[in-house]
Amino acid sequence: MFLRHLSLYLFTLVSSATAALPPIHYTISRRGGSFPAPDTANLTYLLEQVKVVEQRYSATTRTFSGNKVVRKPKRVHGTQAGAALLGEASRDGNWFASLHIGDPMQEVDMDLDMLTADFWILSTSIDSENPLAFPTCRQPKDLVHLPTIQRSVPLSFAHCRPSKQWIRSLLPSGAYLGLAPSTALSQTKTMSLMPQLVEKQIIDTPIWSIMLANRKEGIFSIGGTSVASVREVERETEDSLARLGHQKSERSFTINDAPRREDGDKLSEWKWMKVQGAEGWWQILMRGVFVEGIKILDSQPVVLDINTPFIIAPPLAARTFYASISGSKRLSPPYDQFHAYPCFNLPRINFEFDQWNVQVLNAKRDKGTFSPGGRFSLGRMTRGSGFCIGTIIESRVGISTSDARESNSKVHVDGGNGLSDVWIIGEPFYRDVQVAFHWRDKLVGMQRA
Numbered sequence: 001m002f003l004r005h006l007s008l009y010l011f012t013l014v015s016s017a018t019a020a021l022p023p024i025h026y027t028i029s030r031r032g033g034s035f036p037a038p039d040t041a042n043l044t045y046l047l048e049q050v051k052v053v054e055q056r057y058s059a060t061t062r063t064f065s066g067n068k069v070v071r072k073p074k075r076v077h078g079t080q081a082g083a084a085l086l087g088e089a090s091r092d093g094n095w096f097a098s099l100h101i102g103d104p105m106q107e108v109d110m111d112l113d114m115l116t117a118d119f120w121i122l123s124t125s126i127d128s129e130n131p132l133a134f135p136t137c138r139q140p141k142d143l144v145h146l147p148t149i150q151r152s153v154p155l156s157f158a159h160c161r162p163s164k165q166w167i168r169s170l171l172p173s174g175a176y177l178g179l180a181p182s183t184a185l186s187q188t189k190t191m192s193l194m195p196q197l198v199e200k201q202i203i204d205t206p207i208w209s210i211m212l213a214n215r216k217e218g219i220f221s222i223g224g225t226s227v228a229s230v231r232e233v234e235r236e237t238e239d240s241l242a243r244l245g246h247q248k249s250e251r252s253f254t255i256n257d258a259p260r261r262e263d264g265d266k267l268s269e270w271k272w273m274k275v276q277g278a279e280g281w282w283q284i285l286m287r288g289v290f291v292e293g294i295k296i297l298d299s300q301p302v303v304l305d306i307n308t309p310f311i312i313a314p315p316l317a318a319r320t321f322y323a324s325i326s327g328s329k330r331l332s333p334p335y336d337q338f339h340a341y342p343c344f345n346l347p348r349i350n351f352e353f354d355q356w357n358v359q360v361l362n363a364k365r366d367k368g369t370f371s372p373g374g375r376f377s378l379g380r381m382t383r384g385s386g387f388c389i390g391t392i393i394e395s396r397v398g399i400s401t402s403d404a405r406e407s408n409s410k411v412h413v414d415g416g417n418g419l420s421d422v423w424i425i426g427e428p429f430y431r432d433v434q435v436a437f438h439w440r441d442k443l444v445g446m447q448r449a
């Protein structure tokens, strides 16, 4: 209901009141639908999904570029360029938008990926003009039809064909939009979609943002955020619902202190913080983790990634976290990355970022899900159990398995990809917080959803 109103608003109205160019909004969906939230967790499935996340993170490594530490695709033996193209088009669990391209117009799914930096389109038919640095890619130009502002502009992109060396050679065609802030991760060495839009003066604010309306739909905005439009729609939705005499608005999320004035897309309302760590991803510093109002962890580096369906924490941080929830326990191998807590003892959890403290994963269960134990739960540990699996999961990225298994001993840092002490903050967080990304100044902005 809410999203339908919002779409209508975003795609039929363009504000002309401000001098700034309006943002472009795409509706996005999660491929394969919502992440499952069954009554009883399927640990086999969950572990598979955790491994998928870990694989995505293992595809890169840290290295020096001049005097900077940057993330680079890992070299793979037997591939022409020494590396496989990062990312996987049409992967289940990717958030994607529909891209309209060409004349006649074609529609392709465009996956979003915060861990990669290139804009490419994959298909098996490819001409041989304009070869690129990446051996299976060319650089054509084609018309891209932009929603919201209803304009079509010629943009260039890397047009790639799956190489024989790639393990999965029968890839479906699709577009891929890398959203990582650093060009160190770029493999095709082309200008991505958004800098081209700035150059062509289609947008003037080097910001993109994501707002999730529920577990499978959201809005991806380029050149600003959807906050102003969302508030406008909330007002209108509420009004029309009130007029229709409905009890309560059906919206799937709430905004605290939603201003009642004509508010534009005020960037000053966002809490901004600088990206840090090895140059590559959207990594920031989480100042603290609180359980029941008590700070249990300090200064944790986090990487933001919408395509991860969990929150993944370094082993010691995860154990410290669960140690502060009474009755919780760690599962035994092979499921020892998971912890269970008494379903009805869901703790109050807060994350703190630069002077800003926000409650996350709070008790409300999502509509249409069956998982007991609130949004923090991935389902009961076993059928009928009073224990629920928590969505904060122990990382094994950048940690050798034997080290991680030595439960209470010190976990050794292998230092390889620099991820052994980093959290991965995935999709559940985007339900609580709206996040905006300033790619030119390398800033992450947040405000309550």
Ligand SMILES: *[C@@H]1O[C@H](CO)[C@@H](O)[C@H](O)[C@H]1NC(C)=O
Binding pocket: 042, 043, 044, 045, 048
């Ligand atoms: C649990 O997940 C595995 C792996 O995805 C799947 O093969 C199996 O059918 C699932 N079991 C149930 C009971 O759904």
